[in-house]
Amino acid sequence: GAVVSQHPSRVICKSGTSVKIECRSLDFQATTMFWYRQFPKQSLMLMATSNEGSKATYEQGVEKDKFLINHASLTLSTLTVTSAHPEDSSFYICSAIPGNSNQPQHFGDGTRLSIL
């Protein structure tokens, strides 16, 4: 149980394009989802905490207008990288927590974003 699906797994697009990444909890409801960014051979850096039905909480230094997060339902959060540029190329990973539980985060398989 507690499966998190992330889509797409890989995307390559031109500079200036906006890219949407979906994070779905398949067999549980998630009131909280997290979005991370990971550079090659580095750690995960938390970008934002996504709460269902409310605005996301962004970490310091993360541009909220650049990385739009929508958590409109208990099973879906989306991250949109607006007007992406080569420096936005990275591995983006989401995680979700079963609602009202004290369980650890369950992670998706990540999205490899490459901006040309």
Place this chain on the structure above:
Amino acid sequence: SQQGEEDPQALSIQEGENATMNCSYKTSINNLQWYRQNSGRGLVHLILIRSNEREKHSGRLRVTLDTSKKSSSLLITASRAADTASYFCATATTGANSKLTFGKGITLSVRP
């Protein structure tokens, strides 16, 4: 900012040997968690140890926590080639479901 710092950064061992990985952190925590990441994939939760626990076991995994030294260790016994992956420690300041701060990770290579 990163909380956990693992060492060594890379570890190469022979199949069957034990692998020990260490993590240090800086601030008070509620719990510490270890995750595994295969190349290009998401993270898999391995084990969680709470601040009032000193040792925990799960299969071939053994985790210790020393809050006085702000450090934790992950021991994988009788390693297998399939254990080859990156391992991260992560700390949470409020419950198991709170946001995590990850360390830099350790790359473990298990030679068959």
